[in-house]
Amino acid sequence: MSLEIEAADVIRLVQQFLKENNLLRTLQTLQEESTVALNTVDSVEGFASDIKHGRWDIVLKTVAQLNISQKKLVDLYEQITLELMELRELSAARSLLRQTDPMQYLKDHHPERYLHLEHLLSRTYFDEKEAYPNETTKEARRAAIAQALAQEVTVVAPSRLLALLGQAIKWQHAQGLLPADTAYDLFRGAAPQTFAEDDAPPTECYNSIKFPKKGHAEAAAFSPDGQLLVTGSVDGFVEVWNYMTGKLRKDLKYQAEDNMMMMDCAVLSLAFSRDSEMLVSGAQDGKIKVWKIQSGQCLRRFPTAHTQGVTSVSLSKDASLVLSSSFDHTIRIHGMKSGKLTKEFRGHSSFVNSATFSPDQTRIFSASSDGTAKIWDAKSQDCIRTIALSEGRVAPPGASSPTALSVFYLPRSSGERIVVCSRERWAYVLDPRGEVVRALSQPSGSGDDDDMGGVDTKPAVGGGGGRAARPAVGAAVAGSSSDDHVAAAASPKGEYVYVATESGELRAYAVDSGRLFMTWKAVADGAEVVGVASHPFANVLAVYSDDGTVSLWKQ
Template sequence: MPSDNSLEIESSDVIRLIQQFLKENNLLNTLTALQEETTVALNTVDSLESFTSEISQGHWDVVLKTVSQLKVPDKKLMDLYEQVIIELIELKEIGTARTLLRQTTPTQLLRDQYPERYLHLEHILSRTHFDPKEAYPNGVSKEKRRQIIAQALASEVTVVPPSRLLTLLGQAIKFQQQQGMLPADAGYDLFRGTVPVVQAEADDVPSKCYNTIKFPKQQHAESVVFSPNGQYLVTGSADGFIEVWNYLTAKLRKDLVYQAEDNLMGMDTAVLCLNFSKDSEMLASGAQDGKIKVWKIQTGQCLRRYSPAHSAGVTSVAFSPDGSQILSTSFDQTVKIHGLKSGKMLKEFRGHTSYVNYACFSADGTKVISSSSDGHVKIWDLKTTACLQTITPHDGTGTIAGATAQTVLSCFPYPRPNHLLACVKAPTAYMLSMEGDVLRQFTPSDVVQAQAIAQAAAEKTGDATNLGRGNTANVPADLTAVVLSPQAEIVYCLAESNVMYCFYADTGREIKNFKVVEGSEVIGLASHPSSNILAINTADGRVLLFH
């Protein structure tokens, strides 16, 4: 039984919607077959006025064609055919009248159920002349008979607006979009129930906050990620909940049944990292207690648990290109690979001397690239787990922001052979080669200006200590995250000062910068894969959406 708040839909109504679609698209054989198979008749006409007018005017060819697609009681069909045969006799269309009388189903029923009426037609047909009084006894005229038949048949049919099926589907999709149950993208695959992956738009700098996701008091998103197909925006919260959002409306996605029923995906502790499989069907989450879970995004089903995967918090997770393995990093200073099918740890990469903040696969899938608070990026052989290269991002002179190496928050392949993009806990991001050479720096103009002032002051006073970044005034805060635009033409650098710096990837020149939020700490940053949209999560319980 349907629940009190549900809407019960009759299956016969759905069949009629399909029948109308078939009729409007001239698929008449299919329509006939569907009516015979289901015994459900469409019984609609485009215009009731036109239908009755055709009967009143005796346009029987049109009327019979229309009626052939309707389900009409036998008695009313017999009345209709009786009248058509009489009028054909009057027009001296004797051959056609004889065929209808002797070879159609309604007239055969007339013969069996009302033999006197059938014999009356046979008698009229055999006469050499037509006598209206004989044809229409009891003082009933031809016009009156047409009117009676028109009224009888009109009561059997209904009129519905054209394209009813397509209209209802369109209204349903629009309603779901308005309710945050579907992303409001221009395209929608009605058959598969998905939004097609669209071609990435031309890169541009998103600088306007168009919507905000707000979390309950004392809660906030620790991690945020877009799916590769651009359909999902997912957050992982400090309270362990994992939620999927409509990134245009900032509403929870209610088209996902488990979310509509408040059965959210979740971890036991804060969700520190999230990542999708390449096909956007699976989501991996890593938590503060060292556990990892893998989810099926469409159903919310947990496919695999690693309890725990690490002895400390999980700082990043990533799927292998074929989706069969999970790569993870942790505060326990290790990088690990886990089998999705076996549920076991397959490989471990050891060598970092501090927290490992991030790891990913190389573009060709043969290496693992890890970033650590020990100031190093390590490149590992995937098969042997041997460390092939240790890179220390620097300012081009062999040091980074002073004498000591700084925390490397992330380092990932840039879509050009042998190129990496590194985010360091410093005001500058770096484009590196796989061998560790600095190919390009992304330094904010105000940092460059501050460094120039410090350089001049040092030269004037002869105090070499002023050359260090730590002694310059008003230098912007260190970076907290770096991401690429959809076409990889723009590098977005989010600073701890809540300022977003935007650079051309191929030249390192700054395009613009803007303040993203006041009065709160920024935590993370995610870029949409095909649209110029950024999601920024803050410590005060917001996810800011920029375009």
């Protein structure tokens, strides 16, 4: 069933909005250009009562905003002129008679009535019988005018435009067509877009998501379109959140009905497709699932993707391939259409913690607990180079090197730049050949401001007994020289690398200089950071820890 809406009704809704917001010139222009009159009053009875009681100032103000027929306006203005004469307000009566459009119309079309008024105006006294011939009275004339004008106006509820828009939005919420608990761009008909910001460290914790301690998040990822935050927890649940409010996205029907996306055991890794339509999740039992994010439907299962936990997952640009790494020391590529293993990369001697495609998908970078990062040929599966990193440089042959925790590409960098985060005080920026371009670390510093490289050195919150207590969450601190890195992420434009430490601090390193820009406390005392996820456009970080908290940070 289709319902046709009259254009004039839409114009009247806009006119009412203009009137209620005192935009009277705009209202008048719209009425003139559209030839559609609003003709509404707050109360017909009140309008008629004003006429019957001769409250002409109120009546004239109301009538000025209405489109009344000339005949009825003439009757009204004639009556007001007569009553002004009766009150001997001759100057006002003369102005009304000679300077208003209805009286000019009367002069042109009914000259005898007009001359009668001019005659009464020239008299030195007011004769009621002459003013109201044929045994009529002032009260009867007022009543007749009130009845005639009441037929020209209607009453509508206030703020009809806003009420109708509100009803439409509520209906769309009820149908699951609009995201709940989030801002909405009414004009565009969509959630407001998040626009790219200049990179700046997000040091204000504006919200948090709380999990049961035994169900904490082990993985988190923002969608490439910046609309969603997804978490994977140790109890196997994959949940979609509004990252601004910290609430579940109930506009997703499956979440509103508690039909969650779920793995059989702990979720260790998550990744989106480039169009934000698909989500890949990897679990501790070696299984991988691919989901359609809007419906929660499982599009593809890889039940034997790995023999041990899946530490990282990612999708190729066209979403036809799934790249994964695992505790089983391997990196694998799986076909989305076939659901089968297509390639396997062997060479690491310990857990592979992270793997990623190069932008052109010809190479794969991996990071392992054997202390190396490797570059692989994606087609031939050959290892092109093995890089052992330690203490800010490539380690000499035979030397031990710390666990390489993660590897990722810097977004929007001039030339390809890869970040390798190691379980030490150092992170590394590499070029596509694996050469160290920049080493990122907190300076060993002797307290010299220059050595501190711009780090915020506000004092930590003091404790008792002369011993410095751990700072509160969000407090800026001077860096510790002993805290090893546990997780890392890049800022939206790749100007900063954010690294989390064992002690629960976040460090912002400036990529161009390699220097520590700022350090601040990110988790509560006693909690350990599990991982960090960065928003693709905004200066927003999600820091998830083993106490069941996902803290959300903004600049």
